[in-house]
Amino acid sequence: MKFYSFWRSLASFRVRIALNIKGIVPDEVIDIDLMKGVQREAAYKKVNPQMLLPALIDGDGPIMFQSIAIMEYLEETHPSPPILPKDPHGRARVRALALINAADSHPLMVPRVREFMEHELKLDEAARTKWIRHWIGEGLAAMEGHLSRDKETGKYAHGDAATMADICVAAQVCGAGFFNVDVAPYTTVKRIADACMAQDAFARAHPLKQPGAPATLGH
Numbered sequence: 289m290k291f292y293s294f295w296r297s298l299a300s301f302r303v304r305i306a307l308n309i310k311g312i313v314p315d316e317v318i319d320i321d322l323m324k325g326v327q328r329e330a331a332y333k334k335v336n337p338q339m340l341l342p343a344l345i346d347g348d349g350p351i352m353f354q355s356i357a358i359m360e361y362l363e364e365t366h367p368s369p370p371i372l373p374k375d376p377h378g379r380a381r382v383r384a385l386a387l388i389n390a391a392d393s394h395p396l397m398v399p400r401v402r403e404f405m406e407h408e409l410k411l412d413e414a415a416r417t418k419w420i421r422h423w424i425g426e427g428l429a430a431m432e433g434h435l436s437r438d439k440e441t442g443k444y445a446h447g448d449a450a451t452m453a454d455i456c457v458a459a460q461v462c463g464a465g466f467f468n469v470d471v472a473p474y475t476t477v478k479r480i481a482d483a484c485m486a487q488d489a490f491a492r493a494h495p496l497k498q499p500g501a502p503a504t505l506g507h
């Protein structure tokens with residue numbers, strides 16, 4: 289198994305957590321430096337034409353991309369321990385919570401968006417930061433709205449075992465930390481993220497624990 293990732297990539301963080309929960313250790317981890325734009329070089333474009341991390345090759349392939357699809361693949365090939373509940377309603381809820389982060393919130397703060405704002409729209413750093421913080425806040429508020437209201441919420445986002453929703457909550461809170469967004473007002477999100485990060489599978493996957501990461505968070 290070959291895993292293309294980068295310490296700072298939150299989508300790679302999501303897959304790293306799923307790999308850890310399932311006890312899968314990739315044979316090779318290939319670092320693609322997003323801060324140097326290596327994702328846009330020809331060699332990586334061949335791996336993932338969308339030029340995004342993560343990507344995963346299991347055996348002879350084909351190459352898999354998109355963190356949610358990769359996590360679903362890991363769930364299907366390594367069902368135990370599960371990261372999705374068994375019942376269809378529960379599965380739909382967990383997937384939907386995961387997508388608040390992976391589809392609606394996180395994509396608005398990724399390097400390609402930040403770089404477009406800087407180089408094409410000529411937005412200064414204050415405007416770019418305002419954009420990012422706004423959309424992180426919207427994502428956290430949406431997640432909090434669901435988690436604080438729903439009877440299915442337990443120790444974790446769905447009951448008392450971590451699922452794909454928790455993986456995405458943890459990534460969302462970590463991303464908030466990257467941009468100094470205070471998560472304290474989102475009390476349920478924070479409680480769940482803290483419970484997640486107390487688990488070894490989550491803690492080991494944290495961006496700042498990866499090779500090449502700096503000692504502290506920064507832009």
Ligand SMILES: N[C@@H](CCC(=O)N[C@@H](CS)C(=O)NCC(=O)O)C(=O)O
Pocket residue numbers: 296297298299300322327339340341342353354355356390391395398399400401
């Ligand atoms: N929806 C994708 C998002 C992938 C994504 O945006 N990855 C970021 C890193 S977290 C990336 O590779 N960005 C490169 C860029 O924006 O140029 C997923 O969940 O895998």
